[in-house]
Amino acid sequence: MKIYSSEQIRNVALLGHGGSGKTTLIEAMANVAGITKRQGKVEEGNTISDFDKEEIKRGFSINTSCIPIEWQDCKINLLDTPGYFDFMGEAKEATRVADSAIIVVSGKSGVEVGTEKAWEYAEDMQIPKMIFVTDMDDEQANLKNVLEQLREIFGKSIAPFQVPIKEGESFVGFVNVVKMQGRKFVKDHVEQCDIPEGMNDELEPVREMILEAVAESDEGLMEKYFDGEEFTLEEIQTALHNGVIEGSIVPVLCGSGISNTGVQVLLNSILKYMPAPKEENTVVKAIDPETNEEVKVTCDKDEPMSALIFKTIVDPYIGRLSLFRVYSGVFKADSNYLNVNKDGSERISHIYILRGKEQIEVKEIRAGDIGAVAKLSNTSTGNTLCDKSRPVKLDGINFPESLACRAVFPKTKGDEEKISSGLHKLMEEDPTIKVVLDSENHQELLYGIGGQHLDVIISKLEAKFKVGVDLKKPKVPYRETIKKKVKVQGKHKKQSGGHGQYGDVHIEFEPSGDRETPYIFEEKIFGGSVPKNYFPAVEKGLQESVLHGVIAGYPVVGVKATLVDGSYHPVDSSEMAFKIATTVAFKKGIVEASPVLLEPIVTVKVVVPDAYMGDVIGDLNKRRGRVLGMNPAKGKQEIVAEVPQAEMYGYSTDLRSMTQSRGLFTQKFERYDEAPIDVQEKVVEAKKNEE
Numbered sequence: 001m002k003i004y005s006s007e008q009i010r011n012v013a014l015l016g017h018g019g020s021g022k023t024t025l026i027e028a029m030a031n032v033a034g035i036t037k038r039q040g041k042v043e044e045g046n047t048i049s050d051f052d053k054e055e056i057k058r059g060f061s062i063n064t065s066c067i068p069i070e071w072q073d074c075k076i077n078l079l080d081t082p083g084y085f086d087f088m089g090e091a092k093e094a095t096r097v098a099d100s101a102i103i104v105v106s107g108k109s110g111v112e113v114g115t116e117k118a119w120e121y122a123e124d125m126q127i128p129k130m131i132f133v134t135d136m137d138d139e140q141a142n143l144k145n146v147l148e149q150l151r152e153i154f155g156k157s158i159a160p161f162q163v164p165i166k167e168g169e170s171f172v173g174f175v176n177v178v179k180m181q182g183r184k185f186v187k188d189h190v191e192q193c194d195i196p197e198g199m200n201d202e203l204e205p206v207r208e209m210i211l212e213a214v215a216e217s218d219e220g221l222m223e224k225y226f227d228g229e230e231f232t233l234e235e236i237q238t239a240l241h242n243g244v245i246e247g248s249i250v251p252v253l254c255g256s257g258i259s260n261t262g263v264q265v266l267l268n269s270i271l272k273y274m275p276a277p278k279e280e281n282t283v284v285k286a287i288d289p290e291t292n293e294e295v296k297v298t299c300d301k302d303e304p305m306s307a308l309i310f311k312t313i314v315d316p317y318i319g320r321l322s323l324f325r326v327y328s329g330v331f332k333a334d335s336n337y338l339n340v341n342k343d344g345s346e347r348i349s350h351i352y353i354l355r356g357k358e359q360i361e362v363k364e365i366r367a368g369d370i371g372a373v374a375k376l377s378n379t380s381t382g383n384t385l386c387d388k389s390r391p392v393k394l395d396g397i398n399f400p401e402s403l404a405c406r407a408v409f410p411k412t413k414g415d416e417e418k419i420s421s422g423l424h425k426l427m428e429e430d431p432t433i434k435v436v437l438d439s440e441n442h443q444e445l446l447y448g449i450g451g452q453h454l455d456v457i458i459s460k461l462e463a464k465f466k467v468g469v470d471l472k473k474p475k476v477p478y479r480e481t482i483k484k485k486v487k488v489q490g491k492h493k494k495q496s497g498g499h500g501q502y503g504d505v506h507i508e509f510e511p512s513g514d515r516e517t518p519y520i521f522e523e524k525i526f527g528g529s530v531p532k533n534y535f536p537a538v539e540k541g542l543q544e545s546v547l548h549g550v551i552a553g554y555p556v557v558g559v560k561a562t563l564v565d566g567s568y569h570p571v572d573s574s575e576m577a578f579k580i581a582t583t584v585a586f587k588k589g590i591v592e593a594s595p596v597l598l599e600p601i602v603t604v605k606v607v608v609p610d611a612y613m614g615d616v617i618g619d620l621n622k623r624r625g626r627v628l629g630m631n632p633a634k635g636k637q638e639i640v641a642e643v644p645q646a647e648m649y650g651y652s653t654d655l656r657s658m659t660q661s662r663g664l665f666t667q668k669f670e671r672y673d674e675a676p677i678d679v680q681e682k683v684v685e686a687k688k689n690e691e
Helices: 022-032 053-058 085-097 113-124 143-154 200-216 219-226 233-246 263-273 416-429 451-465 532-545 575-592 610-622 651-659 677-690
Strands: 009-016 065-071 074-080 100-106 129-134 158-160 162-167 170-176 181-186 189-193 250-254 283-287 294-298 306-315 319-328 330-332 335-339 344-348 351-355 358-362 364-366 370-374 384-386 404-410 434-438 443-448 469-472 479-482 486-494 501-511 519-523 559-567 595-608 626-633 636-644 664-674
Touching (some): 022 065, 022 074, 053 451, 065 263, 129 143, 129 263, 143 200, 143 250, 162 181, 162 250, 189 263, 283 319, 404 416, 416 443, 479 501, 519 532, 610 651, 651 664
Antiparallel strands (some): 181 189, 335 384, 351 358, 351 370
């Protein structure tokens, strides 16, 4: 493949609701550009971008894939992203390195939740947007309704560039509203035609939208618009291009990925209206790792090299591939680069341009372009590789928090190591996977973005690493404490030929008020009833005793133990004897001091549109939650509540159901509180059944 300069490159992320037709549209683009002779279909599992076995099996995108298309002596790097929310980490990777986004909307389904999310992803990264309404060949498609929805939700920036021409129920062409010319689809190309009669009523409001958008992009044009003067085509196109880059104009095009209509026009529009890397990100902010000061990285092939690793692919057979975008300079094969994040050097042997799973080897990748490198030894997603002469650290990727949690158990005994190794490799590929070892409850916890995400992880473990696992509800890390002050004696006396064992302690147990610390130990011994050299043994006994409480065997917290008296034997006393005596005192004292079970409480922040507030608050109350307050958050509401951790199991799925996937939440451990009696009884019963 030819090496392109930054002016000839467009990096475009395709975003949209799951099933809206992104992969099909990319397949149509590849076909129009001559990359494929036959257009692949998602349902047949033969598309360029959905090549992973899981994607073929399930019939939807799970990973972001890069499909470079050469068109009119330019290169368009299309990043096909998953639309399902469980895989939003992949969309975040794509929008981090893209300079613009195409949001795909189905002409039948209209604006869906995934459309709104796609808009948010692009807004977060402040990249220009274009909307492509697909499925226009379907008799249920209605562009007018879709445009109304887009305008209502996203505002005045929506600017339709086309109005469909229909013959009967068939979508046969469109009117280019910018040029006010008809276009008809003829086999594999588009021909100019007259605007059919009777379309004026439909065209006028759309043309008005465009002219308004053009006028609002510049004060001079605004004056011209109000004076009733006509804009020239050059003025319109220049204003549209600038407006798209600024984000004040979002073009809407239409067509069909399945019947391959309007796709050629879309490719032309990408080159005409979407920014090249040099235009959009001429200067990127980075950090000097030595001084921690901000530095500027310029998109220029003559600058020192800097590149961001934005995705990692791990395959048991082909090894590891790291996808990168070059922000300055030229990334060359047979070179050494500095990994700023790991403070180590990486040897680059071969570099590739990936087209789906196809690897096209090249000698270099220039500023603004996207490539891949194999077998990096110590570089992961989000790391910066750069020239050693100018160390810079580029911004990483802001991944969503993974809050869906399950405990992992091997289907076959002895597979623990294989599971751990497989999960570690999948974590390299997908940074939204998190594994936590809960040694207290003897369980390995797997975190993902949602239930479907966890299901795919397990499926990949089986397919790639030949290991089967079961997912179960994780155990809650309860604690135990006491509510009143007691004084008890613990005595250990044993005689068995030769030296015996003797230890005697009198300990006061009381609540310490600090539930983050297991115990506080003090001694108030008068007259040497317990020699000082046995104090450490008493504390050792406490240290071991607090690991298992008396209610359900959970760790004990918030206890103050004061050694106030005791006795010893000059021959038979030993450290072991005093340790055992302390254990006896602990068990007796905790039982007498009104022991209670504590449950972990988490602070939950839920961000939802106003319409779902009532449902969400009602649900939090059902979960024994306590709403603390509400804050406005970017046109939505943030509900802050404290909820017992045990009640948050499955919340990510429930919140999606309640809010049609529009709600987001985060949770953070806050403290331990006394559990209600009915909860304590259930926990004790469950613990007995375990045994």
